[in-house]
Amino acid sequence: MDAKELQPIKQRYGIVGNCEALNHALDTALQVARTDLSVLITGESGVGKEVLPRLIHDNSLRRTRKYFAINCGSIPEGTIDSELFGHEKGAFTGAIGEHEGYFGAADGGTLFLDEVGELPLSTQARLLRVLESGEYIRVGSSEVRKTNVRIVAATNVNIQVAIRDGKFREDLFYRLNTIPIKMPPLRERGEDILLLFKKFAMEIAAKYQMPERISLSAEAEEVMKRYKWPGNIRQLKNITEQMSILMRESRIVTPEVLSEYEIWPTTEEQGLVRVSHAGDAHSYQSEREMLFQMINALHREVSELKQQLSTMSVSGKMSTTVPVSPATMVPVVPSAIIHPHQTEAENGHADATPYAEEYVEESLSIDEQEKRLIIKALEKNRGRRKKAADELHISERTLYRKIKEYGLEET
């Protein structure tokens, strides 16, 4: 099936994206839908695995029969066997009546076992049996029952590691993995990130009747594509929603806005941006890019240090080594080294003050860089504020406010 043929399916299930790996996953799902083969969907958390089992069921010969989606990770270990395979009356304390269980109820249909890696080993043995022979036994019974259920399972844990650690049965893995489908992580989906962003921005704007949806500046698009997205589409959706609601002055998302949400471009080796010196290294554009990246790097370091400090003790054992930023080669020492409720003397750091001052200097230098950017933009556009604001991807109002803030009225 080519990309065009997949379009109606994508529309029906609200699937956005056109990258090869996504199309391949959808194509495989549709190909196997009409068979009874077990399918194992793998992929990191938040990549969008949950849409596939429904798509498989709806396109199978079982489409008129029952479909159940069960999250194996959310059912307590003590009741999971009874939930899946049913129980007899009096099988355990509290089993007042008999219970059919999903394998009985879904006879002729499809069961989606989400987070299958979370199943306890004893349940895995029962599952293997029903997959191999269609036979199962209710809890508290000795009667063998038959069922005809198609299994689609999903997991975001590395099953190979679980097998190695003795947490997942290898034979069950092979049985489930008859048809493997891998959903790609967002960071490998190229332009899809921008399409997804647009979809979520439009949805939230429509939901709250906002006059304008948020959109990305050209630089922000690059940042989005080069960020690693550990939470994948779920994270992108959450962040887009947050920005849609919180951005009031300007509806254009810039790299600075993204940095407030901890979205940074990363390189493979060090996770930090390298400044590109391609082309005219002294041009305004490359200088501006460089400053953006420095600001981003500084923001990130400060928040990382804040995080580290929240878990650190201030008992006086702390190393006095000043951390050095690999990106900027600037020592960055947060003021929080001094406990807010302690004086310096109590804190035992006679020399703590310089640290705090250095931190203040750093944050000032971010302002300084912003100020320089604004001066440059105004100079370049001969004082025309609208043009300067456009170039900086900020609203005229924000520029006006910043001009006042930095005392640049004469520029």
Ligand SMILES: Nc1ncnc2c1ncn2[C@@H]1O[C@H](COP(=O)(O)OP(=O)(O)OP(=O)(O)O)[C@@H](O)[C@H]1O
């Ligand atoms: N291609 C897509 N187009 C639009 N929205 C998507 C797409 N893929 C996923 N989503 C949305 O992203 C969110 C996360 O998807 P989903 O719940 O399927 O993740 P998952 O892979 O099951 O993650 P986990 O392993 O953590 O359960 C959902 O809100 C879903 O609607």
Ligand SMILES: [Mg+2]
């Ligand atoms: Mg899921």
